Amino acid sequence: MxxxxxxxxxxxxxxxxxxxxxxxxxxxxxxxxxERRADYTGFRGGGIGAGIAADRLCGLRIFVCTPNPSSFQIRKGGRCYAGSxxxxxxxxxxxxxxxxxxxxxxxxxxxxxxxxxxxxxxxxxxxxxxxxxxxxxxxxxxxxxxxxxxxxxxxxxxxxxxxxxxxxxxxxxxxxxxxxxxxxxxxxxxxxxxxxxxxxxxxxxxxxxxxxxxxxxxxxxxxxxxxxxxxxxxxxxxxxxxxxxxxxxxxxxxxxxxxxxxxxxxxxxxxxxxxxxxxxxxxxxxxxxxxxxQAHSPCPCIIWDKWNAKNTDSENIKWILNNTKSCPKCFKPIEKDGGCNLVRCKCGQYLCYLCGGPTGQEHTWSSIAGHSCNRFKEETAGKSLDTKRQQLQRYTHYCDRFKIHGGSYKVEMEKMGPAVAQRVRLLESDLNLPFAMRDGDWLTRAHRRLLVSRQVLSRSYAFAFYMFGGELRTRPADQATLGVAKNLFEDQQERLEHHVEHLSKVLNAGAPAVHQVENLSKVPVAHVPAMPEAEVVRMKQETVTLAKTVETLCGEMYKCIQDELLPLLVEPMSIAAYRPDGPDKxxxxxx
Ligand SMILES: [Zn+2]
Ligand SMILES: [Zn+2]
Ligand SMILES: [Zn+2]
Ligand SMILES: [Zn+2]
Ligand SMILES: [Zn+2]
Ligand SMILES: [Zn+2]
Ligand SMILES: [Zn+2]
Incomplete structure (x- = not known):
């Protein structure tokens, strides 16, 4: 100093x-x-300052300082993100x-x-x-x-x-x-x-x-x-x-x-x-x-704040705790251990953990005839229920999905994460693979996409709860537009949900099982089975395609929220831009 x-x-x-x-x-x-003036500037700023000027204002504007301090030449260009x-x-x-x-x-x-x-x-x-x-x-x-x-x-x-x-x-x-x-x-x-x-x-x-x-x-x-x-x-x-x-x-x-x-x-x-x-x-x-x-996109700040305030409401939590998922066949409570939301009860019944409804055992979601549960159906709430209970039921619909995707994120982060890292190490060191294939970046990237889109999905339910709940004031003339935009959003959410589950399953199959990872330190790398070349090719193709789709769908959802839905609200709101790799480091x- x-x-x-x-x-x-x-x-x-x-x-x-x-x-x-x-x-x-x-x-x-x-x-x-x-000339005296020019020296003066040089003495004060030095070369570093000029470099920073170019860096901070990169593309925004370039000032060229001539020896005469009163004349600047300004060139304008496209904006660029300077990084945090x-x-x-x-x-x-x-x-x-x-x-x-x-x-x-x-x-x-x-x-x-x-x-x-x-x-x-x-x-x-x-x-x-x-x-x-x-x-x-x-x-x-x-x-x-x-x-x-x-x-x-x-x-x-x-x-x-x-x-x-x-x-x-x-x-x-x-x-x-x-x-x-x-x-x-x-x-x-x-x-x-x-x-x-x-x-x-x-x-x-x-x-x-x-x-x-x-x-x-x-x-x-x-x-x-x-x-x-x-x-x-x-x-x-x-x-x-x-x-x-x-x-x-x-x-x-x-x-x-x-x-x-x-x-x-x-x-x-x-x-x-x-x-x-x-x-x-x-x-x-x-x-x-x-x-x-804490980062909350694609949910706008105001909605996120409301959501968290509501989430800590003890009445709601008590009600939800009494309504955890049970098997639609044997009615025993169901616990989920993986990130995947297609769950099998001990009795053999398959069900969708998001809605608790029975499903077939086929994991490819598109093959489950007509199974779609991301929308809250007002009519199923029943006419006999009083308004308060109906509101709670609506809240539970969104809150369940918010929490379940959040839970999946945690598992995919804490358990699948190390497994994926291990698979990447295996791929990179597998001498049986052709040199060009000894690379696991695609797997790391796909896993990152999965984590980010899990959070996007989770928060999208907090957003939807308020956006479509009638609590926020919308422009009266735009009611019809809101209906159209709601459909678009829910279609996107549904497609994203399906592909995220699919990606989760593919990654889970490709990475070593969770129990093997837990004592990895004791298992020499050679003992974990390597993947045959054909299997690597197939998995890479499927993973890369799915990750790309998930990225596109997330981007579309952000766009729908920012450009179609938020402009319908009386109170102006904005969300952070979608970044496939998560917040800027x-x-x-x-x-
Ligand atoms: Zn004096
Ligand atoms: Zn003075
Ligand atoms: Zn915020
Ligand atoms: Zn059962
Ligand atoms: Zn379902
Ligand atoms: Zn799919
Ligand atoms: Zn810090």
Missing amino acids: ASDDEDECGYFYDDEDADEDGVAAFEDDAAPPP AAITQESLYTAQKQDLSTVMNLLNIKQHQARALLIHHRWKIDGICDCFDRKGRERMLRDAGIVLQENNSLASGGSRIPVGSAKCNVCFEELPLNSVSTMDCGHCFCNDCWTEHFNTSVKSGKKQIQCMEVKCPAICDEGTVRCLLFGKYPEMAKRFDRFLLESYLEDNDSVKWCPSAPHCGRAIRVGAGERYCEVECPCGFSFCFNCAA AKELAA
Whole structure:
């Protein structure tokens, strides 16, 4: 940190240089030469900043900064996802410095001015770019309360540029130039008065300290604040630095704390313009960037919140516990051990675990004549039931499916996961297979698709419960459209459900059995039977096709929700885009 402080003090002395330039300019009655300006920028930002500018704004806009700071050439291109980053206490400084450097280089302004502008725009660089487009550099800076030295009236008029000595307008002392400080606005006061002003401001929690002159909007130079405070109130200087760092987390719409509990100590920064997105912190926690709840797409934040509130309602849970699945033939309670939802009772009866209805033993779902149970049928609720009970029955329909797919996810993650990993290792090391076939990526990918689509399915029931339950206000004129969209959605959900079960079964057959995996450490790899080449070819073909289908169906469901269903609601809602591999993995930012 010591070297950083020195660095900041460097800016401070540099500002004094700039003042001298100002005097020189006044005497010569000419603007500083452009080359001088270009050097100045180079000194501040360095090559790294320019690289970051290109990186963060990749494709969005490319600024080419010419030696003359007032002329920018802007090229527009398509937007691209910059990727998310995980920020720790150690890398917070770096993260903030990146954004500061970007803006300092883009606009050729000083660090405290860049910070004021960024705080004004809640650290959204794309917001600054838009604003730049609309207003131009001068007006954008003025609107954010930033006073530039190069065009402040006092400095250019020269009326109060101190020569030799200066009088402080607070304590009315006449002091030598090395005991006074001038801010961007040209207002000059003695260092003692400034120090007390900074001390009071930091004490009251301010990170953007304004000039002492009445009604002057200029933000004081950070380097000056730090250096003066450090001399008399070192604790306050430290607190000021902490405020500045924390602003990056508190005033920043692109950064949020990872909501993991216990807290992992990281904050996540997402790419420009991403609000409805899901990210995975390096600690393993996946969350919705908009509402900071656990990832929940394709269910919108508001619905997810309602669903969770309802789910913890003890009355409902009691009712559901009393209504667990029992065999349609022998009526004994059924326990499920795998992820698959075609279950066989001890008595030999096959049933669909989702609805409890009897089915044939054929697993290929399409061959079970007319078996379809993802829709809630109002008529089956029966006329004799009172409304409350009917509502509960409707809720149970959705809640059951939500929980069962969630349970399948857990099994497919915890038990099938290691089995799939083992099969991948076998495939990659099987010397009996032709070299080109010693690859298990397709299997890993398919398993990931399965996990993601299980969650999509599970959450789709939470969404459907509210979307079609009449509880959310829909546009009255769109009732017919809602009916059509509901059918489309339920068809998609049904197809997705069938193919997910199918994929689950194929993967389960291809990976070693669960009990073998549990004591894998004791079983040498050679003892687990290898797959004959023909079998690998067949399984790969089936798996890849199914995984592709599942991916397409998930994508279609997200599209249906975002484009067909959500626009029918009075309250606007949005969902994160579908990502076949799950939430974007935030990369740890180097300190
Ligand atoms: Zn004074
Ligand atoms: Zn001022
Ligand atoms: Zn975390
Ligand atoms: Zn959310
Ligand atoms: Zn039975
Ligand atoms: Zn069923
Ligand atoms: Zn299928």
